[in-house]
Amino acid sequence: MIAAVYRGPGLMEIEEVKTPEIEDPEDILIRIKCSLICGTDIKTFRRGHHAFIPPVILGHEFAGEVVATGEKVKVCTAGDLVTLPPFLNCGDCYICQRGIFELCPNRTLLSNGSFAEYIKVSQPYAAAGMVKLPPDANLEEAALSEPLACVINAVEDCDICLGDNVLVVGAGPMGLLNVLVSQLKGAGRVIVSEPVAHRREIAEKLGALAVDPTKQDLNEVVREVTEGRGVDALIIAVANTVVAESVLSLARPGGRVMLFGGFPGSSTLTLDPNLIHYKQVALLGSSGFTTRQFKQAAEIIMQKKINIGQMITHRFPLSEIKKAFALAMECEGLKICITCD
Numbered sequence: 001m002i003a004a005v006y007r008g009p010g011l012m013e014i015e016e017v018k019t020p021e022i023e024d025p026e027d028i029l030i031r032i033k034c035s036l037i038c039g040t041d042i043k044t045f046r047r048g049h050h051a052f053i054p055p056v057i058l059g060h061e062f063a064g065e066v067v068a069t070g071e072k073v074k075v076c077t078a079g080d081l082v083t084l085p086p087f088l089n090c091g092d093c094y095i096c097q098r099g100i101f102e103l104c105p106n107r108t109l110l111s112n113g114s115f116a117e118y119i120k121v122s123q124p125y126a127a128a129g130m131v132k133l134p135p136d137a138n139l140e141e142a143a144l145s146e147p148l149a150c151v152i153n154a155v156e157d158c159d160i161c162l163g164d165n166v167l168v169v170g171a172g173p174m175g176l177l178n179v180l181v182s183q184l185k186g187a188g189r190v191i192v193s194e195p196v197a198h199r200r201e202i203a204e205k206l207g208a209l210a211v212d213p214t215k216q217d218l219n220e221v222v223r224e225v226t227e228g229r230g231v232d233a234l235i236i237a238v239a240n241t242v243v244a245e246s247v248l249s250l251a252r253p254g255g256r257v258m259l260f261g262g263f264p265g266s267s268t269l270t271l272d273p274n275l276i277h278y279k280q281v282a283l284l285g286s287s288g289f290t291t292r293q294f295k296q297a298a299e300i301i302m303q304k305k306i307n308i309g310q311m312i313t314h315r316f317p318l319s320e321i322k323k324a325f326a327l328a329m330e331c332e333g334l335k336i337c338i339t340c341d
């Protein structure tokens, strides 16, 4: 099959690689139909990633069609449209037993990344994590289940309640998904801080109050909207510590601050410790998701509970993935879909 093989920072080539085959009676072979470029793929391509040691096929947000199954497979048949989480937690380790499944160190992975024509999965994996989609499903939207699951994880940890005022810093795809899920959880006013005009426009369309922090005083806007208190929840969806430091004080006393974006390895964050002591602001982090959250994300998308289609702004065939990565690195558009058909 054809796949995009990552060979180190800045290096990725379309190569002919071995097509995964049904070797075990419980194997399931899936033809990937579409695969989205994630911030993690971009980070890995730019500067490397501890979890993706080259040569490796990147990509983990995808949907496709089951094309072959081993003789003992009962959970699906050829022709089923599906989406899958890129990993499953083990359920048995110290971390899993404490319920923090997204941090399991003993994850099971798929046969390869999704910037490829095929992916193989075992029946136990499919039984635990696979979501079967209706025959008329929009597969591009279904592929958003993974990033949406990450956002559900973060918004759950932020404990957003009915009427809460939320500030989302950064209106990239993940920031915008945080807006949508916060609204679904019943947030009151959602303020978005974003310097890029076309991203602010989308945030406004989603019903958020979009602020250009290079021209407007974000402090002032937050104070106005919240009658001087600060926001109940503050979600930082950028990987910039200077920006993060500048907004920490915008949470209300007892509010929650979520560091949603991953920062480069050597980053340091300076903050006033009394923000945590006297103001009792909870500083939280979130990465990854649980299988339950992945399935909820797919369910919400299929039920059209959120207006998620507009997240996908560009499409490229797999053969042009380098162009797609170049575009993604310019922060043009939102999610870029690699069509693998």
Ligand SMILES: [Zn+2]
Binding pocket: 038, 039, 040, 060, 061, 146, 147
């Ligand atoms: Zn992702």
Ligand SMILES: [Zn+2]
Binding pocket: 089, 090, 091, 092, 093, 094, 095, 096, 097, 104, 105, 106
């Ligand atoms: Zn585990």
